[in-house]
Amino acid sequence: MTNPTPAELRTIASEIAREAGALAARRRAEGVEIAASKSSPVDIVTHTDREVEALIRRRLEELRPGDGFLGEESSAGGPSPSATGLTWVVDPIDGTVNFVYGHPTYTVSIAVVEGDPDPLTWRALASCVYNPSTGEEFAAARGEGATLTLHHAAPGAGAGPHPLHPSSPPDLSQSLLATGFSYDQARRAEQGALVGPLVSRVRDIRRIGTASLDLCYVAAGRLDAYVERGLQPWDLAGGVLVAEEAGAVVLTPEGAQASSALSFVAAPSIAVELGEALREIGW
Incomplete structure (x- = not known):
């Protein structure tokens, strides 16, 4: 069949x-x-x-x-x-x-x-x-x-x-980002420490608490980017394809697929700048 x-x-x-x-x-x-x-x-x-x-x-x-x-x-x-x-x-x-x-x-x-x-x-x-x-x-x-x-x-x-089409912010400083936090308490503390240096480089950061919506919101231009570590396959499968088909960048700065290691989806206009910022911060 x-x-x-x-x-x-x-x-x-x-x-x-x-x-x-x-x-x-x-x-x-x-x-x-x-x-x-x-x-x-x-x-x-x-x-x-x-x-x-x-x-x-x-x-x-x-x-x-x-x-x-x-x-x-x-x-x-x-x-x-x-x-x-x-x-x-x-x-x-x-x-x-x-x-x-x-x-x-x-x-x-x-x-x-x-x-x-x-x-x-x-x-x-x-x-x-x-x-x-x-x-x-x-x-x-x-x-x-x-x-x-x-x-x-x-x-x-x-x-x-x-x-659906992603947004096109002129630079990272005028971008609205989203992220999420692990259920593991020690890991949450580490993630929280990384948000501080990042928030000073962007317009603002959102924490919606639903990875699939974060991904779809980038696809719809409601967010400019979303990054998170620790997602499971069911967290990202649906939303990643929506973002990809809408035209967002869904590869990590190192060129890897979205996975538990790092899920990265961004408007094309800020993807490179965001990747550089994440490397500098140690994300």
């Missing part, structure tokens, strides 16, 4: 992400209960994370039997094997802390990659990052660009899909 095109895979990702997002939003309205902590007391998981991932996995098994699966909440057992060469990489709720506190900045992130589910070697084909709170759907298919569709828009309000 021939694998579907990237555009067809994007349609699958988008449909399931919206369905999963609707479930997450219902559970948020009903009240959220923390199920457990994972790597540290601040690294939490809710019953909804697990329920949403189970829904996504079930729907993918119906539509794409034989594909592999790597989800955050089932990642301890490793990815399920793929008979097709494709693996779905899923974060059922990216920004769980935001979700728990009722901040409208959490997403369902679904991507499908070709090859082993390793950010350093995979080839992402399609993805969708969906924010249930705003109805914003960021989606991409390899070679076909990235788009934003607003599902909560009033009739005639320009729901989309609209093509």
Whole structure:
């Protein structure tokens, strides 16, 4: 059986992400209960994370039997094997802390990659990052660009899909950056120490708490760059393809793919200057 095109895979990702997002939003309205902590007391998981991932996995098994699966909440057992060469990489709720506190900045992130589910070697084909709170759907298919569709828009309000393009700040000093922090307390302290020297070189720094949104916001020009260490495959799979297809720079200053070592995405006009600043700071 021939694998579907990237555009067809994007349609699958988008449909399931919206369905999963609707479930997450219902559970948020009903009240959220923390199920457990994972790597540290601040690294939490809710019953909804697990329920949403189970829904996504079930729907993918119906539509794409034989594909592999790597989800955050089932990642301890490793990815399920793929008979097709494709693996779905899923974060059922990216920004769980935001979700728990009722901040409208959490997403369902679904991507499908070709090859082993390793950010350093995979080839992402399609993805969708969906924010249930705003109805914003960021989606991409390899070679076909990235788009934003607003599902909560009033009739005639320009729901989309609209093509995404990064910003073009004239220099780093006029740039809005985003970053994030590890769940490990010692590592958080190190990261915090590096933010001080960086904030003096830019317009300002944001810490949204949802990596997939940070990546998509660079694609949409709402941020000029995003850098973070320690991201997991499910944190970056969906948003990196959106940023790449929108035209942002997604290679690290050393030319490496985004990975746990360093995720770097920037508007082309400041990518070189930002890379030089990060090297000088010791990021």
